[in-house]
Amino acid sequence: MSKKSASSSALRRPTMTDVAKAAGVSQSTVSMVLNNVEGARLAATTRARVLSVAMELGYRLTRRDPVLPAAQAQGVGGRRLVAYLVDELSTSVHPVQSVDGARDAAWQHDCVVSVAVTRGNPAQEAAAIEAFKSHPQLLGFVYSTIFTREVQIPASLAGVPTVLLNCHSAGFSGPVVVPSEVAGGHGATEYLLGKGHTRIAYINGEPWMEAAKDRLKGYRRALATHDIAFDPSLVQDGDWNMSSGYAAARELMRSERPPTAIFCANDLMAMGALDALHEQGIKVPDQVAVMGYDDQEMAQHTRPALSTALLPNYEMGRTALEALLEVARSDPSIKPGARARVLKIECPVVSRDSA
Template identity: 65%
Template sequence: MTDVAKAAGVSQSTVSMVLNNASGARLSADTRARVLQEAMALGYRLPHRDPSLPNALAKQQAVIGYLVDEISTSPHPVVSLDGARDAAWEQGCVLQVAVTRSNPEQENATIAAMLNQPGLVGVVYSTIFTRPVEVPEALLARPLVLLNCHDDRRRLPAVVPSEVAGGHAATEYLIAQGHTRIAFINGEPWMEAAQDRLKGYRRALATADLPFDPQLLREGDWMSGSGYEQALALMALPRPPSAIFCANDLMALGALEALKHLGLRVPADVSVIGYDDQEISRHTHPPLTTLVLPNEEMGRTAVELLLSLAAGERLPRALTKIAGPVVVRESVAGPARTAG
């Protein structure tokens, strides 16, 4: 397939779809003809199909299984699913989605049904928040990519957000605006996302030769109420921060409300930056500067890696980290003259 793809000027996934006569692939007749021509020129023996079979039976729809533990309690897994669906369709595959809600019995039954699909290319195994998982053994015999999770030894192909880089980028952006006293309202500390965003925050401070002040680190619970309460506590310090970095947009929303309650202007008196780039961040007052959590790109990447595995390619690394950019809006400015 590598030779055919190179000669035809297409991807290996396209070659696979053409040679397997997968239905649903959005490929032009010219592309199909070119792939078949190059395949025959290179001596590839096309699989024999019984001409007496109805067309619907002669073709086989390529399917990518997508297992996720939950999608209804957060917007993030839905966006990852959208990216995976679009990437699958672009390569002539349909995405078959199953939500298991972490029920082992339901998960095992779902996996058994998926593996019985005649056109199954492989499986994307996803979780709602980043964490280590014990992968069901039945999946290990098929092409498999983990999404937003990883195995304990990090040996299986996995796509995760680059949270350390995200925490670093958000803090670095505040430093670049002139802030030297930057608070961080983090999420629940047992979660990998919170641990890694904190690492990024501390690394950015260290890189800029700014001291880490434990008083400026507060733990929230990802909800707006904790952002509100922790922002009030931070501004009551003898030396309050000139900027607040919140580990998600909901806590940043709470921080904005707390600052408004105190009569402080954002960003004239205090700057605020969030994380996630949820829809609400565009509609706060002022609109919230934040950092993208690249869920859509992660979903797309997981499918692309899965198709590479199915085509027999060897991946250069097991763990793929995806970073998101800072989205500049109106909640960050340079520190007020009176800020410490």
């Protein structure tokens, strides 16, 4: 670790992302251990390792800080209600991890989280908002989306403490929590450059999506930092699925000058790339290195284990909840013309065997 990174790490509070990275487990595993989730089937050695790493890093196992003076006087156990709106929950693990982060942080701050899945339906969204607003212990809203995009904030949220999670909106002046995607793409590419690779291919997701655009931007910036010209022939568009990673990797390896490393915009496409390389008898990482993005649970179990950049869904959920508590302490109104307070959560590289 460089002096600069060591210094910056010392200045900020350790997160579950830090514990997961140091312990070599997923964020969900860390959450289950540190929150002592009942019924979690985890090996004793895993629990011991997570707790040991958490103590070594100085992670605060309990954060029962007082939130609002009125909290102790209302409801069973003094807990307040946080309304969590999300457009989709069942089609991806990412929003589930964000809910977990918000729920854990809420419980430690004497609150409970209630989740409403709106499916992007305006009528369902409006009904959920009105139902939540009628609750006497409502603290505020976390308004979230399954993928990063611009949204139109419902007018009914005006004057109610609100935090945007994984989305943004013109004219919104409250906290906005999003992943630092450009830095994530830059960091993953920088990692491969640091391993001596100069011909690095990139398999993107659907190019219209903000995550795909930003990760590509980070890839290009890292190349430019090292005075390596951007080569469009090394970029393939995928669709986030394993099959597109497989097809793109085969296409890349058929070129006259194939890459020595392939950076994929998510883990599923990276797994497809691994399959394509294995099928062609190409050894990873000896002949071609592979890097993913997301750090899904399955990334630890590929052969070789997948190096990747972590999409910090859990920490984003925690941060959104803690930001909501800050808003609830102060003026919750949305001020016309005010700029949003954007909180970008880092996407660190998780080094494993494929790169």
